[in-house]
Structure formats: C-alpha cells, structure tokens
Amino acid sequence: MGNVPTTVKxxxxxxxxxxxxxxxxxxxxxxxxxxxxxxxxFVKIVEVGPRDGLQNEKEIVPTGVKIQLIDMLSGxxxxxxxxxxxxxxxxxxxxxxxxxxxxxxxxxxHVRYPVLTPNMQGxxxxxxxxxxxxxxxxxxxxxxxxxxxNCSIDESMLRFEEVINxxxxxxxxxxxxxxxxxxxxxxxxxxxxxxxEVAKRLYAMGCYEISLGDTIGVGTPGSMxxxxxxxxxxxxxxALAVHCHDTYGQALPNILTALQMxxxxxxxxxxxxxxxxxxxxxxxxxxxxxxxxxxxxxxxETGVNLAKVIEAGDFICNALRRKTNSKVAQATGRTL
Amino acid sequence: MAAVMRLVNRRxxxxxxxxxxxxxxxxxxxxxxxxxxxxxKVKIVEVGPRDGLQNEKTIVPTETKIHLIDMLSAxxxxxxxxxxxxxxxxxxxxxxxxxxxxxxxxxxGVSYPVLTPNLKGxxxxxxxGASEVAIFxxxxxxxxxxxxNCSVEESLQxxxxxxxxxxxxxxxxxxxxxxxxxxxxEGKVAxxxxxHVAKRLYSMGCYEISLGDTIGVGTPGSMxxxxxxxxxxxxxxALAVHCHDTYGQALANILVALQMGIxxxxxxxxxxxxxxxxxxxxxxxxxxDVVYMLHGLGIQTGVDLSKLMDAGAYICRxLNRKTSSKVAQANCKL
Numbered sequence: 255m256g257n258v259p260t261t262v263k264x265x266x267x268x269x270x271x272x273x274x275x276x277x278x279x280x281x282x283x284x285x286x287x288x289x290x291x292x293x294x295x296f297v298k299i300v301e302v303g304p305r306d307g308l309q310n311e312k313e314i315v316p317t318g319v320k321i322q323l324i325d326m327l328s329g330x331x332x333x334x335x336x337x338x339x340x341x342x343x344x345x346x347x348x349x350x351x352x353x354x355x356x357x358x359x360x361x362x363x364h365v366r367y368p369v370l371t372p373n374m375q376g377x378x379x380x381x382x383x384x385x386x387x388x389x390x391x392x393x394x395x396x397x398x399x400x401x402x403x404n405c406s407i408d409e410s411m412l413r414f415e416e417v418i419n420x421x422x423x424x425x426x427x428x429x430x431x432x433x434x435x436x437x438x439x440x441x442x443x444x445x446x447x448x449x450x451e452v453a454k455r456l457y458a459m460g461c462y463e464i465s466l467g468d469t470i471g472v473g474t475p476g477s478m479x480x481x482x483x484x485x486x487x488x489x490x491x492x493a494l495a496v497h498c499h500d501t502y503g504q505a506l507p508n509i510l511t512a513l514q515m516x517x518x519x520x521x522x523x524x525x526x527x528x529x530x531x532x533x534x535x536x537x538x539x540x541x542x543x544x545x546x547x548x549x550x551x552x553x554x555e556t557g558v559n560l561a562k563v564i565e566a567g568d569f570i571c572n573a574l575r576r577k578t579n580s581k582v583a584q585a586t587g588r589t590l
Numbered sequence: 591m592a593a594v595m596r597l598v599n600r601r602x603x604x605x606x607x608x609x610x611x612x613x614x615x616x617x618x619x620x621x622x623x624x625x626x627x628x629x630x631k632v633k634i635v636e637v638g639p640r641d642g643l644q645n646e647k648t649i650v651p652t653e654t655k656i657h658l659i660d661m662l663s664a665x666x667x668x669x670x671x672x673x674x675x676x677x678x679x680x681x682x683x684x685x686x687x688x689x690x691x692x693x694x695x696x697x698x699g700v701s702y703p704v705l706t707p708n709l710k711g712x713x714x715x716x717x718x719g720a721s722e723v724a725i726f727x728x729x730x731x732x733x734x735x736x737x738x739n740c741s742v743e744e745s746l747q748x749x750x751x752x753x754x755x756x757x758x759x760x761x762x763x764x765x766x767x768x769x770x771x772x773x774x775x776e777g778k779v780a781x782x783x784x785x786h787v788a789k790r791l792y793s794m795g796c797y798e799i800s801l802g803d804t805i806g807v808g809t810p811g812s813m814x815x816x817x818x819x820x821x822x823x824x825x826x827x828a829l830a831v832h833c834h835d836t837y838g839q840a841l842a843n844i845l846v847a848l849q850m851g852i853x854x855x856x857x858x859x860x861x862x863x864x865x866x867x868x869x870x871x872x873x874x875x876x877x878x879d880v881v882y883m884l885h886g887l888g889i890q891t892g893v894d895l896s897k898l899m900d901a902g903a904y905i906c907r908x909l910n911r912k913t914s915s916k917v918a919q920a921n922c923k924l
Contacts, residue, residue, distance in 0.1 A: 473886070474882065474883050474885075474887060477886060500916065502916050502920050503879040503917060504883055506839065506841060507841045507842045510845060510846070533919075533920045533921075535922060536916070536919050536920045547837055547839065548838075548842055550809075551808070551809020551810065551811045551812060552810050581835065581838030581872060582838060584872070585806070585871040587871075
C-alpha cells in the first residue's frame with residue numbers, strides 16, 4: 255500500500271509537496287502509480303441492465319424473468335441495481351410491470367435498488383411500491399429533451415425539482431442523469447459547458463450523484479476528457495458517474511479516461527443488454543462483464559464476482575433468445 | 591521553502607472562492623494526467639490481409655485478396671501486411687503468397703511487409719518482390735514449441751540467419767513478439783521474458799518490435815507492466831502494440847500504450863480474424879474502431895475512415911460474415 259498513511263495522503267500540503275518534488279513519491283515507495291496516472295482503489299458499479307438494458311430490448315420480458323434476473327444480480331456483489339422505471343406504460347411498455355417487479359424482488363442487504371421517476375406521479379407510485387431510491391433523467395440537448403420527454407430542459411428541471419424536494423422530505427436519495435453528454439442524435443456536437451450546466455443544476459437541487467451518459471456512444475477519450483474537465487469545475491469528481499454506450503466500441507477507453515480523471519462510479523449493463531435506438535442493429539450499453547474484467551485487471555476493487563455476473567448474463571440471453579454483447583462472456587464460451 | 595509558501599497560500603484560499611480555485615487546479619492537474627503526452631501521429635499497421643485472413647475459416651480467392659489490398663492502399667494506410675511466406679501445408683490461406691505479392695498495385699509511400707518464418711520463406715519473398723519482411727518470436731516457451739515447433743532460443747537463432755540475409759539485401763525487418771500479456775498454454779507471462787525477447791530481436795537488427803496480446807487477455811494493468819519492462823530494453827519509438835479484442839480490452843490497452851509513448855498500432859480491417867484459442871470469439875482489433883478513437887483524440891493517422899469502411903464492407907460481403915467493427919456496425923445503412 256505504501257509508506258504514507260492515508261490521512262496524510264489526502265492532506266493538501268502533502269499533495270503540494272508531491273507536486274514540487276515529484277521524486278518524493280518513489281522515494282517514499284508510495285503505492286504504484288501507473289505512469290503518473292492514479293486509478294481509484296474502488297469503483298462502484300451501477301448495474302442498469304434490468305432497466306436501461308431491458309427497456310431497449312425489443313422482446314417484452316415476463317415479470318418473473320425480470321425478477322429472477324435481478325435476484326441473480328443481487329447475488330453477485332453488485333452494490334446498485336437499477337430495478338425498473340415508473341414511467342407511463344404507454345411510453346415504455348417494457349416497464350409496465352414496475353410495481354410488480356419492485357415488490358417481487360428479494361432485496362439483498364447492502365444492495366440498493368433505485369428506480370426511474372420522471373415526474374411526481376411516477377415518484378408517488380414508486381414510493382407506494384416500496385422504492386427507497388429514485389433517479390431523474392435530464393438532457394444536455396434541448397432537441398433530445400423535447401423529443402424524448404416532450405419538454406425543454408428548463409421545464410424538465412422544474413419537474414425534477416418537485417420530485418427532488420418531495421424525495422428530500424421523505425429522505426429518499428435521488429440520482430441525476432444527464433444524457434447526450436458527448437453527442438446528440440439530433441443536434442450532433444454538444445458543448446461541454448452545456449453538460450456542466452445541467453449537471454450543476456441537478457447537483458445543486460440535491461441529487462447525490464450525477465451520471466453522465468454518452469447516449470449514442472459517439473464519444474472518444476478526447477471528448478470524454480474535455481467534457482469531464484468542464485463538469486468537474488462545477489460538480490466534484492466523487493459525485494460523478496459515467497454511463498458509456500459501446501455503439502462505436504469506445505466505452506472501455508472512455509471509462510478508463512474517466513477513472514484517470516478521478517471518477518469512480520461506472521454504469522453498465524449485464525451482457526451489454528439494450529441496443530441503440532438511434533443506430534439500427536448496433537450495440538448500446540457497455541457490458542458489465544467487460545468493465546469488470548478491465549477494472550480487476552487494473553487492480554481496482556469492485557466487490558463483484560465476475561463469474562456470477564456471466565451466469566446472470568447467460569440466463570437473460572437465454573430468456574431473450576439472443577447472443578450476449580459481452581466479449582468476456584463470448585470468450586469464456588458460456589453463451590448460446 | 592516553496593512548499594511552505596504554498597501552504598500559506600492554501601490557507602488564504604480556504605474560503606469558498608478558494609475552494610473553487612483548488613477544485614479547478616485539481617481538475618486541470620487530473621486533466622493533464624489523463625491527456626498527457628499522447629503522440630501527435632500514430633502509424634497504423636494494417637494486418638487484415640495477412641493476420642486477419644489467416645484466421646478466417648473460408649479460403650479467400652487470390653483476386654479477392656488483391657482487390658482488398660488495393661482498396662486498403664487507397665485509404666492512406668502507411669503499412670499493409672500483404673501475405674505470409676509460410677509453407678502452404680501449415681497455412682493454406684497463404685498458399686497464393688507469390689501471386690498476391692506480384693498482383694497488388696503498390697502505392698508509392700506505402701509499405702507491404704510479408705511474414706518470413708525462415709530463410710527459405712525469406713528467399714521466396716525476395717524473389718516475389720518483397721521489400722520488407724517480418725519475423726515472429728514468442729515470449730512463451732510452450733507457445734513457441736506448439737506454434738513453430740522449436741524453443742524460443744532456437745527460433746531466435748533461426749531469425750539471426752534471416753537477419754543476416756536481410757541486411758545483405760538491404761531489406762528492413764520487423765520483429766513480432768507474441769503472447770506478451772498471456773499464453774493459452776502457460777497462462778501468465780513474465781514481463782521480463784517479453785523484454786528479453788524484444789531486446790534480442792531489436793539487437794539483431796529489427797527496426798520495430800510489435801508486441802502482441804495474442805489471446806487478448808491483457809488489460810491496461812498488465813499492458814503497462816509489460817511496457818514498463820520492455821521500454822527499459824527497447825526505445826519506445828521502436829515499439830508497436832498488436833492487441834486482440836477477444837475480451838473487449840483492445841482499445842483500452844491501446845490507449846494506455848499511447849499514454850506510455852507508443853505510436854505504432856497494429857489492427858485489422860473489419861476486425862478480421864477470429865481467435866483460434868477461444869471458439870467463436872473475436873481476434874484482431876478493428877482498424878475502423880482504432881482510427882475512430884485516434885481521430886477523436888486529435889491524433890493524425892493519414893487514414894480516410896470512410897474509405898476504410900468501404901474496404902471492410904467489401905471483404906465482409908465476400909466472406910459472407912458480419913463485420914467485427916462497431917464503428918462499421920453503427921454506420922451500417924442496411
């Protein structure tokens with residue numbers, strides 16, 4: 255671990271000393287820094303397969319299968335599993351059974367089960383069904399906001415403020431999402447300042463964590479870096495998460511860049527569930543298995559058992575009659 | 591003294607405004623770390639026609655191979671590995687090595703290296719018009735024995751013979767080291783072993799050493815460890831990485847290699863070539879996906895991505911297979 259106590263390491267004057275005398279770290283035989291990059295010791299994985307993943311799958315999944323998937327994931331060590339979405343079933347038929355799912359799952363101790371709540375109605379239904387954590391979904395793109403949730407960014411913020419204030423009263427933590435953080439299917443390029451503006455608003459309103467989503471997967475380590483540099487000026491890195499899509503194969507290098515910037519929460523979906531609604535036949539969410547493989551290979555702890563996640567992935571792929579999007583699962587040969 | 595002054599400054603800046611300043615400078619620091627020292631230019635070595643096709647089950651007609659290479663020549667790729675002068679008994683896909691070599695249109699400024707596992711292959715390559723060759727060592731004893739039927743030391747001695755002949759003929763030689771991040775038989779491979787083999791090849795006269803993660807098991811952690819060991823023995827500007835995407839780690843591994851100063855990357859159009867050690871799994875990283883990442887980082891490659899995708903679409907149609915490139919899939923208008 256190194257010769258320097260953690261309390262001293264986090265002291266600003268120590269950090270300054272290291273900056274002034276770069277050789278000091280090696281001399282003190284400090285923990286191994288990889289070419290000057292420091293990676294977090296622990297990364298929290300937020301499993302979004304049962305919600306974001308299934309929401310983007312064409313086949314409607316029976317409630318029993320959803321519950322079994324979540325129960326299997328609960329046994330893997332994953333600390334957060336996004337269970338469902340309290341959105342109108344008119345818009346998202348896949349999530350019509352939200353209350354049944356939330357009531358049906360076996361909640362493992364030390365695991366959190368946030369649910370999406372786009373508005374007050376959804377929030378009330380979620381609480382009635384036993385939700386103990388919720389999430390709201392903003393966008394960095396005006397056009398995307400209008401097309402996706404039928405209102406401008408400002409209007410959506412007002413809606414969320416209501417949800418967040420009510421949640422505060424009931425001591426229910428709220429996670430904020432910002433979609434189109436690295437590009438929009440309608441607007442194209444998104445200015446990093448727009449992302450930081452929306453992230454800042456959600457954080458100031460009371461979201462404990464802001465998940466920055468590369469909704470169409472067009473981001474690269476270059477744009478990820480610029481965007482995070484901008485956001486970190488407004489929201490501390492420890493309150494940020496990255497939600498990368500692998501549509502252009504860039505998810506893992508983007509996640510790596512985020513880790514190098516001090517982000518230590520990563521969203522992913524078991525088996526890479528969920529295609530991309532904007533690129534026919536393409537992949538969407540990055541696979542939890544592939545993320546875990548990389549993190550463990552770097553020596554970062556997650557508390558998650560990779561083999562058990564692969565099993566859960568096999569289960570849901572069998573149920574959906576589809577091949578896994580996870581390369582790790584494919585390579586270990588336990589697929590259809 | 592400077593440290594003391596800064597401590598004083600920190601106390602002054604511990605107000606709310608100061609907090610923002612500190613946060614900004616930390617962000618700037620982190621940003622510098624994350625984005626530091628990336629090369630301005632990266633040379634892509636396209637191995638699709640050789641490494642890619644060699645690992646495809648369908649035997650590809652000579653004309654198709656030639657047409658693929660000609661399409662790739664038009665994309666701006668600076669190096670295209672054309673074929674392999676290995677015995678057709680071992681690698682039937684490369685049996686038409688001489689016709690391919692003689693049939694392609696050689697674009698000026700583009701290099702067309704060929705594999706030459708032994709002196710016989712080297713002489714045949716030269717006769718067919720090759721002006722650059724490559725030799726293939728391994729960092730794993732078991733892999734060497736199973737793959738080319740001799741120990742690592744014996745293979746290096748074989749290569750010395752080729753090197754001597756290549757020097758006399760004025761032909762540059764590229765060295766490959768396989769299994770640098772893991773071996774299908776031995777499992778973990780010591781970075782020192784990789785460094786040892788790389789050093790031998792470099793001292794023999796190879797102008798560049800390509801380090802291959804043959805079964806794609808590497809992660810940024812093992813990649814960095816290995817590169818730290820190798821770069822002590824071989825200058826970083828003479829190194830290349832050849833990553834396989836079998837576990838989806840290739841682009842992340844390439845990114846950390848770039849951060850360590852590597853500026854040559856091997857890849858295969860459409861991600862051609864499966865993995866012979868993991869049934870149904872992918873092999874080479876797709877050139878399209880690499881180029882997309884590099885361009886996104888502001889790194890120049892000289893490659894036209896849309897022409898590259900055309901070449902990938904062509905070979906996939908001919909092979910009747912789906913592309914392994916995610917960029918190509920995302921842009922597919924089918």
